[in-house]
Each structure stands twice: as structure tokens, then as C-alpha cells.
Amino acid sequence: MSFLLEVSHLSKAFGGHEVLKGVNLRIKQGTIHALIGPNGAGKTTLLNIINGLETPNKGRVFFKGKDITSLAPEKRAKLGIARTFQLLEVFSGLTVLENVMISLYAKNPWGFFKSLFLGDYFNPQERDLREKALFFLKEVNLLPRAHEEVQNLPAGEQKLLEIARAIALEPEILLLDEPAAGLNNRETRVLGEILKKLCENKKITILLVEHDMELVMKISQHVTVLNFGEVLAEGTPLEIQKNPEVIRAYLGEET
């Protein structure tokens, strides 16, 4: 069994503060892999390193067996790594539909001069893009919001939009940074179903950073626990729930 994504001996320090200390992580193709841990454990930094926004001090990142440690994020996106953000990074001032269209355009851009001379009305590719974008909005149940400006949406829906934007790239792996933060119970359930569907129907591997344990335990096949920049435990959701070290990290030591 080969791994889709492999991270080995990853270390990262900001100033004197060590955020990651020799982290190893392997993600199997076609699974939902959760990455959990208390605040400040280094989860977001790990995601940033995987998709190239940060460079590690030590260690390597392999994607489909290829070393991508020093590749720029835009190149990694082309290889099939997409992500969403913990703090929203939507394109405000544009509609929900346009946000997804930008992502589709990024995948197959046409020339500057074509846009200059044809605009949107006379360019058949724009129409294709629009239809495709609507399709991806449907995947995350955002179709009714298509023509609203993104900044007017509640945070939960903006998160869904980020997911739509990411899957529009048709990635092999999707990195999700706390997608359920700010969602209520019902919305979280819907999100869980969406993610499961993406993994099963579209064969997208998902690396899920999340605090909502119910969601994590329900949809993921594999869980890695990160604590103070080190891997504390690894295993199936059930194993993790029973692991005494994990319980200690989350609830504190009994005295």
C-alpha cells in the first residue's frame, strides 16, 4: 500500500518557538484522515507546510512518492493539493458563483487577450465555467446562494464555499482547516455527509483538522493526534478514544 501523502521528520520553529518537532504523517489514498490536538499543537502549521505556504526547517514532504518540499503552493495546487482556511479567505466583493469560477479558471486559464476582446458575453468558455461552477455549488448545497456576495453569507456558508472552491480544482487531496468551526449541530451533520460523499464518490482524500470530536469520530478512518508539535498517538477513531495518553493531553493529568 503506497501512501498519497507522506510527511517525514518535519520540524518548524518560529523564532525560538518550536512548533513542530519531527512529525511523521502518512495518509492513505481514498481515506478521511483526521488531525486533532489541543490549540497550539501545530496543526495549521503542518497544513501550511503540506500545501507550501510555509517551508519546514527540517524534514520532507512527499506527494505520490515525489518530493515536493520546496515546491511553491501554486505548483502544488496544480499537482492536486487543495485546501480551505481556518480564518476565512474568500474573495469578498464577488458573488459565491464568481468565487468558484475563479477556481475553475485557475485550473484551465485562457489568455489575457481573449478576456480583453471577448469579455464574458461573447466568450463561450465563460458560459461553460458558469455551469460547472453551479455544479460544484450544488455539491455543497450552496446553489440558492449562488448570486449573493460572499461577505453577506454567514461564516458557516463561507466555509462551505471554500470547500466548493477547493473541490472545483478537482484535487486528489483536500486539506480542511477546521471546517466545522462556527457551524451548529445540524450544519455540522450536513458537512459530515458532504465530506463523506466527496471521499466516496469523487475519490478525494481528505486531511481534516478539526476540534469537533463527534464529526471526527463519525467520518474519519484514521486519526493522528498532535500535541506540542509531536505525534502523540495514531490509529482508528476507536483506538484513539481509548488511548490514555490522548485523554491526558485533552483533559489534563489526574493528581
Next chain:
Amino acid sequence: MKKLFHNYYFSTLLFYLTILLLGFIIKDPYVITILIFAGLNALSALGLSLLMGLAGQISLGQNGFYGLGAYLSAIFALNYQIPVSLAVLLSALISSFLAIFLAIPALRLRGHYLAVATLGFGEIVYLLLNEWGPGGPSGFGNIPKLSIGGLVLEDPLSYLVLTWTIFCLFFLLLQNLSRSTFGKTLHALHSSEVALRTLGINILSLKLKIFIFSAFLTALSGALYAHFITFLSPANFSVFYSVLLLMMVMLGGIHTLWGAPLGALFITLLPEVLRPFKEYDVLIYGFILTISLIFFRKGIFQALEKGIKYVLSFRS
């Protein structure tokens, strides 16, 4: 078809015809000259509006491109006997090519830093024109007039038509651009460069294209200026010109490309309207600018739009 009628092709055509009609009715060569300057400024401001309003990148070095366009075109036509229309095109192309060398280092900067870097470029061009330009600080004349297919554009009216035709053509093209997904991607630069990168967009190349095109428009405007006025001196190409363009774009409305022509008309015509006030004109000019920036915070375009909607609401 109805949709087409209501859209920007129609409004641009209407605007174009209004300006030309104004020129043909008034016929006074002085007024026409002012309208030509307004058209040239509008073309320059369009470049800046594209850069600032659409892509969110500030430039205070547009005077450099304006100067390069003007001087190169004049020198090509005067010293190398290149046909003027060719010289205009050539100088605009060369200037936009030179823009690449400024853009690659400068576009890695953002906000104020980008403003300062481009300011430096404009200042360098200004100094070079002073030192190396024909005639030095006092400038040079006898620049040939523009001719198209053997027809020399002596008459200001014909130059008015030319200037505003060129402007409106590029105006239409840029409105095309801003409505395309490419334009939306530029707009997305405002809110999140990080997200664009994670989608696989090469931000530097995106900014570079816009910067080059903006330089092209401003240099083209400079070249057209040179062959209209037939005399050039560095004084017209100081940083003050960039500030003037900035004012046009801000006052006209930064969130719409319409800001460029409206702001250019306003800023170019205002001093002429204030002529009768003699020595107080600069005072009143400054006063009006301040007042308009306070009251039309979002630009003349939005104020007009609101006004029209207000009037229409009365009728219904």
C-alpha cells in the same frame, strides 16, 4: 438583444458621441484643445484605474511611462524619420517592455512600499529626461504632427476624434476584461492573495500583465500628447502628473472604470472653468477638490448614479 442594448457597449457609445458632439457644436479650438487634453488624461487615468481599482496595486510612477512614451515617440519621428503613427505604437510598446524591469522587483512589494518604488521610477525618468533628453530642461520642438495614411491631423477637431476614439476603444476592452473571470481574478487580489496562490494562480504573472498593460496605456497617451503639442519639456512629466492621475481616479470613482474618464474630464476642465476668477483660481480649485472628495467619497460616478436613481424615483 435587449440585454446587449442596456449594457456597457451602449453607454460607452453614448458617452463617445456626447463628447464628439460637444466638440462639433462648440467648434472653438481652445475648448477642443482642452477636451483633447481631457481625453489624453482619461487614457492615462484608465491605465491607473485598471491597476488601482481592479487589481489593487498602487503606482505613483505613471509620469515615467507618460514621459517615456512622449519622448521616445518624438525622438523616433524627429531623428529617425519613422512614420509618426508607427512611432507612437513603437514607443508605447517599448515603454511597456521597460515596465517589465520595474515590475518584476516592484510587484513583490505591496501597498505603500509599491507606491514608493514606483515613485522612484517616475523620478528617475524625470531626471533622465532633464539630463539626456534633447534640449535638456528647456525641451525641444518641431515634433511632426500625427498623420494617418497620408492625412495629417492638423485640425484640432480631427485630433479630438482620434483621441476619444482611441480612449473609447480601450475603455470598451477594459470593461470586457473587468467582466471576464480574468477580471474577477484581478479583483480577488484585493481580498486574498494567499487563497489565489493555493488555487494555483501565479500572482506575480497576473500582476505583471496588468502592470504592463497599464504602462502601455499611459505611454500611448504620452506619445499622442507629444504629436499634438509638438513641443516637449521635462516639466510636464514630473511626479505631479502621477498625482494628478491619482486624483482623477479617486475623484471619478475607484471602484469603476468610469472613474477614469469622469475624473479626467472634471480635473482637466475645472481650472479652465475657474479662469475668470483670475488670481483666486488656484484657491477655489483646491477648495472644490477638497469639498468634492469629502462629499463624493465613492467618486463622481456613484454620485451621478445615485442622482439619476433619485430623479427616476420621483417620476414613477
